[in-house]
Amino acid sequence: MPAAVRGESRVSARPRAKASAKPGRGRPVAPPRGPQAASKLQAAGHAGLTPKQSLIAAGAVLTIAVAAVLGTGGRAEMVGQGIAGGIDRAFGALGFRLNAVHVQGASEMASRDILAATGLYKDQPILGLDLEDMRRKVMEVSWVEDARIVRLLPNTLVIAVKERLTLAVWQHAGQIYVVDQHGRVIPKADPARFASLPLVVGLGANEHAAQILPAIEARPRLKDKLLALVRVDDRRWDLRLKDGSLVQLPAVDEEAALLQLDQLDQRSRILELGFERIDLRDPNVVAVRPRDGVLPGQLVAGGA
Structure with missing residues (x-):
């Protein structure tokens, strides 16, 4: 086999050694992400699992995925972006999507302004909602004296407000x-x-x-x-x-x-x-x- 020449030095090209199959060596295998993970979680849902069982299973997937990312680099950025989005989609496939919003303690006029301030939409991934940020937006509505937001899994959000009299x-x-x-x-x-x-x-x-x-x-x-x-x-x-x-x-x-x-x-x-x-x-x-x-x-x- 011809040698690779660079300047005056000569280095013989040798075939790479095969990766060791022993545990703990070689390149770590990335866990399934995106559609694959979602399909597995969805399959669990079709297998007759209750929402609670599905949540536990999906939580296990999340734990494995985060551990793998921390071991391969990328760390905070990948956890904050890719994993969060992927997990939202995975849970969404299991039915954890916004289907109903109940506004309590508000008049009809106030309720319209409150819902408009939240920016919520149907089928939004419910686990990805930032409840503290949403409460801040609700508190900015002129009708509202105080507010509390509760997430009822798998698909309901309750916005309980104390309206200004x-x-x-x-x-x-x-x-x-x-x-x-x-x-x-x-x-x-x-x-x-x-x-x-x-x-x-x-x-x-x-x-x-x-x-x-x-x-x-x-x-x-x-x-x-x-x-x-x-x-x-x-x-x-x-x-x-x-x-x-x-x-x-x-x-x-x-x-x-x-x-x-x-x-x-x-x-x-x-x-x-x-x-x-x-x-x-x-x-x-x-x-x-x-x-x-x-x-x-x-x-x-x-x-x-």
Whole structure:
């Protein structure tokens, strides 16, 4: 056999020695990957294994595959990319794919925004989902106060949320918003769809509404006549009634003033007498101003 010549040196080409068949020597054999592994796992599924048994079998395959990769080099990169993708596909072949998403604790409007934020799609490999990253996306939805995500194998995801409670419609500086129980604006909430919520008006009205609204709710007669709560100088409230009357509350102890108003209404129907203004700012005096200077039912001079 001719010699291989390079420069002045001569090296005879010799046939390579055959690889030893003894255990522990020679080149390690890579485990089956990709379609082969998937087909084996799928075959296990067709063999009548339960989902739990299939999960155990697939887990064993994953362990062997990771061990082989760590022994042949490539390590973190291959484990992070090739193996992860291959295992996702393998488990998907066994039925571990997203088939149902249940959103709990959210209204219909909020549920739509939550699902859109997750970016989930049908038949997505369920084991490859990053639940922490998904929770972060859900928490960015303006409706959501808190969220928890649970993976129910083989094919279901549960997104349990605590939704921000709508408290009032807030009007300020020519804009109208829906605010939650903490006075924070819910950006995606359309005020037109929350006509049943009380209307609060003015600077600071959103932040202080939660303090007075329960007292209003506890007095149905007043609530039925109420048009809006107006925050005055961010210190106190005026109650604007549907008939145009104005009830002025004090800056402190507004609960006592509302109780006084309720008692007067039960005794003398003060809210039905058509006063232009009922002033409760002084706890010792209730001052009223008739509309146009004439009390309802009172005769005008001359009988006119």
